Amino acid sequence: xxxxxxSGGGLIQPGGSLRLSCAVSGFTVSDNYMTWVRQAPGKGLxxxxxxxxxxxxxxxDSVKGRFTVSRDNYKNTLYLQVDxxxxxDTAVYYCANYAYSYGYYFDYWGQGTLVTVSx
Amino acid sequence: xxVLTQPPSVSAAPGQKVTISCSxxxxxxGNNYVSWYQQLPGTAPKLLIYDNxxxxxxIPDRFSGSKSGxxxxxxxxGLQTGDEADYYCGTWDSSLSAGGIFGGGTKLxxx
Numbered sequence: 633x634x635x636x637x638x639s640g641g642g643l644i645q646p647g648g649s650l651r652l653s654c655a656v657s658g659f660t661v662s663d664n665y666m667t668w669v670r671q672a673p674g675k676g677l678x679x680x681x682x683x684x685x686x687x688x689x690x691x692x693d694s695v696k697g698r699f700t701v702s703r704d705n706y707k708n709t710l711y712l713q714v715d716x717x718x719x720x721d722t723a724v725y726y727c728a729n730y731a732y733s734y735g736y737y738f739d740y741w742g743q744g745t746l747v748t749v750s751x
Numbered sequence: 752x753x754v755l756t757q758p759p760s761v762s763a764a765p766g767q768k769v770t771i772s773c774s775x776x777x778x779x780x781g782n783n784y785v786s787w788y789q790q791l792p793g794t795a796p797k798l799l800i801y802d803n804x805x806x807x808x809x810i811p812d813r814f815s816g817s818k819s820g821x822x823x824x825x826x827x828x829g830l831q832t833g834d835e836a837d838y839y840c841g842t843w844d845s846s847l848s849a850g851g852i853f854g855g856g857t858k859l860x861x862x
Contacts, residue, residue, distance in 0.1 A: 667850065669796075676753060676839065676853055676854070676855045676856040677788075677796065677839055677841075677853040677856070678853070679850040679851050679852065679853070680850075681850075682849050682850050684849075690848055690849030690850060692850065726795055726796070730851075731801075733784075733801060733802050733805070734784050734802045735783055735784020735785070735786070735801065735802050735803075735842070735843065736784075736786075736843055736851060737784075737786035737798060737801040737802070737841065738786070738788070738796070738798060738841070738851075739798050739801070739807065740798075741795040741796055741797070741798075742795065743794075743795050744795055
């Protein structure tokens with residue numbers, strides 16, 4: 633059974649940092665494209681970052697230079713280091729597997745972890 | 752403001768059919784495959800449709816997807832109260848170096 637379990641969210645002051653984790657079971661993180669998607673309260677979905685099988689990483693313009701995605705192959709875990717946090721980064725952060733057939737799509741999602749940026 | 756445009760809300764009675772539209776452009780829907788996601792209240796999104804019209808294992812055939820030109824449509828027949836949720840379309844955009852884009856979401860109310 634595939635499971636993605638996020639952790640690491642919480643209440644943090646503006647300018648602060650957190651490291652979000654996504655522990656995966658049922659498939660190998662390093663063999664897949666892994667992403668982070670966030671959802672601000674009452675808002676829609678926003679793609680945040682991706683790490684490819686080869687290790688290349690990409691980010692949405694809104695987080696570029698402040699967020700860093702990485703993975704630990706031994707722990708089969710995905711991470712998102714979030715620095716210089718702003719109020720507008722307040723959201724539920726989901727990790728998701730980015731699958732490919734004819735097109736790309738997000739097939740497995742975690743339950744999400746809430747990051748609240750507030751003083 | 753999302754690149755993909757969805758109606759904010761749709762509604763229908765139990766047992767009826769509803770469609771949700773997703774409008775884009777040639778840089779996204781027009782030249783890429785579309786996926787659809789269901790988000791029940793307080794839960795994570797769930798994949799409903801991929802590659803425009805394919806259903807993952809376990810998704811009932813009440814859910815269908817189609818694409819024409821720069822628009823896509825999600826259809827739900829035999830509506831149930833348990834279908835009340837937010838629905839999002841997603842695809843790739845050629846202006847992106849990576850990742851994907853989503854529509855703004857549509858709230859389905861089963862009256």
